[in-house]
Amino acid sequence: MRLRALLDTDALGLKLLGGEDELDRGVRGVMTTDLRDPSRYLSGGELVLTGLAWRRDAADSEPFVRILVQAGVAALAAGEAELGDVPEDLVVACARHRLPLFAVHESVAFATITEHVVRQVSGERAGDLAAVVDRHRRMMTSGPAGGGPDVVLDLLGSDLDLRAWVLSPTGRLIAAPKETAGARGTVPALDPEACARLAAEHLAAVRTGRRGPHRVVLDRTTYSLFPVRGSGHGPSSESADPRETMLADWLLAVEADAGDWAEERLDLLQGVTQLIAVERDRRDAARTVRRRLAQEVLELVQTGAAPAEIAARLRVAAPVLLPGLGTAPHWQVVVARVEWEDGRGDAGPVTQALLEEILVDPASTGPEPSDRIAVAHTGDEAIALVPLPSVTDEHDEAGPGVLADALLDSVRGPLTAGLDGDGRLTVGVSAAVHSAEGLRGALEEARHARRVAAARPGRVCAAGHQELASHVLLLPFVPDDVRRAFTARLLDPLREYDRRHRAELIPTLEAFLDCDGSWTRCATRLHLHVNTLRYRVGRIEQLTGRDLSRLEDKLDFFLALRMS
Numbered sequence: 001m002r003l004r005a006l007l008d009t010d011a012l013g014l015k016l017l018g019g020e021d022e023l024d025r026g027v028r029g030v031m032t033t034d035l036r037d038p039s040r041y042l043s044g045g046e047l048v049l050t051g052l053a054w055r056r057d058a059a060d061s062e063p064f065v066r067i068l069v070q071a072g073v074a075a076l077a078a079g080e081a082e083l084g085d086v087p088e089d090l091v092v093a094c095a096r097h098r099l100p101l102f103a104v105h106e107s108v109a110f111a112t113i114t115e116h117v118v119r120q121v122s123g124e125r126a127g128d129l130a131a132v133v134d135r136h137r138r139m140m141t142s143g144p145a146g147g148g149p150d151v152v153l154d155l156l157g158s159d160l161d162l163r164a165w166v167l168s169p170t171g172r173l174i175a176a177p178k179e180t181a182g183a184r185g186t187v188p189a190l191d192p193e194a195c196a197r198l199a200a201e202h203l204a205a206v207r208t209g210r211r212g213p214h215r216v217v218l219d220r221t222t223y224s225l226f227p228v229r230g231s232g233h234g235p236s237s238e239s240a241d242p243r244e245t246m247l248a249d250w251l252l253a254v255e256a257d258a259g260d261w262a263e264e265r266l267d268l269l270q271g272v273t274q275l276i277a278v279e280r281d282r283r284d285a286a287r288t289v290r291r292r293l294a295q296e297v298l299e300l301v302q303t304g305a306a307p308a309e310i311a312a313r314l315r316v317a318a319p320v321l322l323p324g325l326g327t328a329p330h331w332q333v334v335v336a337r338v339e340w341e342d343g344r345g346d347a348g349p350v351t352q353a354l355l356e357e358i359l360v361d362p363a364s365t366g367p368e369p370s371d372r373i374a375v376a377h378t379g380d381e382a383i384a385l386v387p388l389p390s391v392t393d394e395h396d397e398a399g400p401g402v403l404a405d406a407l408l409d410s411v412r413g414p415l416t417a418g419l420d421g422d423g424r425l426t427v428g429v430s431a432a433v434h435s436a437e438g439l440r441g442a443l444e445e446a447r448h449a450r451r452v453a454a455a456r457p458g459r460v461c462a463a464g465h466q467e468l469a470s471h472v473l474l475l476p477f478v479p480d481d482v483r484r485a486f487t488a489r490l491l492d493p494l495r496e497y498d499r500r501h502r503a504e505l506i507p508t509l510e511a512f513l514d515c516d517g518s519w520t521r522c523a524t525r526l527h528l529h530v531n532t533l534r535y536r537v538g539r540i541e542q543l544t545g546r547d548l549s550r551l552e553d554k555l556d557f558f559l560a561l562r563m564s
Helices: 003-007 058-071 088-096 110-125 127-140 149-160 192-207 263-302 307-321 348-358 412-419 436-454 465-477 480-501 505-514 519-526 530-544 551-563
Strands: 014-018 029-032 046-050 075-079 101-104 164-167 173-175 214-218 221-228 250-254 330-340 374-378 381-388 423-429 460-464
Touching: 003 014, 003 110, 014 088, 029 110, 029 263, 046 110, 058 088, 088 101, 110 263, 149 164, 149 173, 149 263, 164 192, 192 214, 192 221, 192 250, 192 412, 221 263, 250 263, 263 307, 263 374, 263 381, 263 436, 307 374, 307 381, 307 436, 330 348, 330 436, 348 374, 348 381, 348 423, 412 423, 412 460, 423 436, 436 460, 436 465, 436 551, 460 465, 480 505, 480 530, 480 551, 505 519, 505 530, 505 551, 519 530
Parallel strands: 029 046, 046 075, 075 101, 423 460
Antiparallel strands: 014 101, 164 173, 164 250, 214 221, 221 250, 330 381, 330 423, 374 381
16 A cells, blocks of 8 residues: 555544655555664564654654664654654654654554554455455454454354464463354364463474464364464564564464465465454553553652652552552562573563563453553563552451462463573562552562572572562571671661660661561551651661662561571
8 A cells, every 4th residue: 555545544644744755655564663773673664653652852863763764664653642743853854864754643543543554455465355354354443342353253264164263472362253153063162271282382383483374283183373463573574583572472373274275365364363463453552551650660669769759650550550449559569581591682572561461360361451460671671560459457468469379370381382492481579568668679579589580490480579588497507606697797786776875776677677668657656757767767777888778688687687
């Protein structure tokens, strides 16, 4: 299709800001991105959609446009929802590089544009079977009543007599056909074990570089597995490292041997995967707000922002992640890292997508259950902010929440197959906290738990906050002279200060650790003003040279008190 055709479609809400002489360029695909450098996902001919989150100041526009032009994209479309009018520096940069630039009205979702382009491009590739694909598209894009990818699978069964299912990379069922009788009998449900085995075979095949569709035989039934990639990860992106996307891609499992198919039939199934990819793009677009909330909270916590500022951001996050919740929830922090053995590749984004999938209840189906999960990433580490509805009981504790020992049970098989001989996934889980003041400690706790998991053998490992206290079991085996030296070095300065000034630093330290570093809870327990508590903790840090905001120093004080 031509760029000019996009302007002729009123429903897309596009306004041309520059590049009128280039409107006869062809569009071969579409990609949504807010990366500063999306070149690894571009193969040429794409319409690039961006919300401008990559732009921090005017100087960012020139290098971003230059990267797009070097990749051979057809045009750029910038959304007005984030910044209002498209910045003039971006208009100038596109004009300088002769890159057509469109503005997308804030009322138009990127998914609407994506669906339109995919509909046009896929229609051209489907050849003589275009009528079937068009019917699927109409059902797919007819709104909530259309049923999403489930309807596509139903029509594959009714029109082509193909049984098919959409699975997540960990084997969770995303979409399934209705159990209706057809020419080949009633469509059976795929049990969780079969889903996990198909996902494992798919990841193993992609990891070894085999081209799809992949043929798998389970219990005498043959399946063909087709990757379902988002608009930024099309099949033509052969230069991209497959490890960067394989742990995030959905797959279409078809009960048939695609090795016997004609080229036209294969093209049709590839077109169907593109339609299903629209649903995946919708999911990714819906996650943008949650990811941004998590990123903002993470940056505030890591830069030592005031608890009141963090609390205000949490109050914004709570209704987004738990709609209808009357009070602020408890929170847990989960940290994950994927590490490749050769040390190459950008593991941060794939770890982010993978952690979002891992945190979904494995028994749930469909693409929506991740709506209560916010995951950010920094470097090669992904960090999830998981809300837990407050449960009021006599201990004022949150519910069980995320448990490390159960978190990876259902996904261990597929992920081990995908990482075997190439990488590792390690996960750490914090205890629940109920205030902004406890969030920094929870982050450190989750990171420390992840390091505990990393010390274990295996491709996929997790550890929880409960395991951080297991060192108490080793205390009886510590020699007496070592125990005395350790406790004296940490606690004698405090005891001496208490003896001379009656400052009660030791009781304050014990209460502070018992309250998990929460200033308000500790101050309430000791019947002190928070400022008085901060003064005492500051005196403890000054006398010992330690920092009670660091998990390692908290553990040392905890051990010293236990051994004294």
